[in-house]
Amino acid sequence: MSFYISLSGLKAAQTDLATIANNVSNVNSTAFKKSKAVFGDIFAAAPMQTTTQVAGQGARVQGITQQFTQGTIEGTDKTLDLAITGEGFFTVKRTGDSQVSFTRNGALSLTEDRYVVDTTGARVQVIPVDPTTGEPSAALAASLAAGTVTSGDLADLQVPTNWPAGGTGNQLNSVGVGKDGQITGVYADGSTVYLGTTAMAAFNSQDGLRQQGDAHWTSTSASGTPRFGIGNSGLYGSVRSGSLERANVDITEELVALISAQRNFQANSKAIEAANTLSTTIVNMRT
Structure with a gap:
């Protein structure tokens, strides 16, 4: 199960990276409005099950919303x-x-x-x-x-x-x-x-x-x-x-968000690597 949880995290981070990349690529597009990816957790439990003993099942993309703030x-x-x-x-x-x-x-x-x-x-x-x-x-x-x-x-x-x-x-x-x-x-x-x-x-x-x-x-x-x-x-x-509205993209803010999304992607990759190591250990116990 942990493989699929981490996989959902990888997909979420990938969507976040794509959204940020689109913002950065349009920094010089006239009147462009930046977007932001919104995420939510996935949770499922049986009606009579104690939810305090059930872990979540990953993350999902709730939507990508545009930010209609004023540009320069x-x-x-x-x-x-x-x-x-x-x-x-x-x-x-x-x-x-x-x-x-x-x-x-x-x-x-x-x-x-x-x-x-x-x-x-x-x-x-x-x-x-x-x-x-x-x-x-x-x-x-x-x-x-x-x-x-x-x-x-x-x-x-x-x-x-x-x-x-x-x-x-x-x-x-x-x-x-x-x-x-x-x-x-x-x-x-x-x-x-x-x-x-x-x-x-x-x-x-x-x-x-x-x-x-x-x-x-x-x-x-x-x-x-x-x-x-x-x-x-x-x-x-x-x-x-005699004026034009520039894109409302703050390049510094986007680069910080890019670093954060990259770290999220790496962390989920490490979680898959750890789950793989545990699975390999269990499989090799008999030998």
Whole structure:
């Protein structure tokens, strides 16, 4: 039995090592969120058996959870590099299958047709506003207040080269992003046009989000449906233009954890070696 107990310990240590290795390998991945392996003991006894005389039966992996703590904010001086300080996620939609996902990686760029996309090519979603006043429609404002906005109410963010869009004059001079995520374009005649407000998403349980890679997540029944809103208010953190969020991995902390996991692996190996020595001694007693 001790062989299998130590084997479960080896498997647990191996999972811990793999989790730490993944954290370390992504130390330079933008907006990466580190993971932590959670373990539990295995115990079994008959109903009438005295449990004080029964040893445990090893360890098991209860799960690998992500730590959604704030990463360090790094300045880039690029207007369309966005970082979130606080809670919330940016909302993006893939053009192929229209799948909506959520990310904190705000390294954005423009496509040939002037749509704003993230590193995976998914289009950034915004809350539509009036180009002149910057306010959403009355119906949409009511939905925002009630927390009933859905992904169908959002729109792709597009930055026209000319205003009005499709024209040939009045070219774009600059783009600005406010703390609330409101995106504006200043054109040659000095007019300011409101292009939309980044749709921030919050969840009842962030731990229930499903990882998709590239610092993207999708909602599940465990996370609950996303609640969309505007940055720098309520559940949603503020948006910082010209910045990116680095991975929340502390390399020193991970190296200490790596040493601990390695020692756990060695200790379980020694326990198997000791059990093997005892078994060999017993087998050889007759000879």
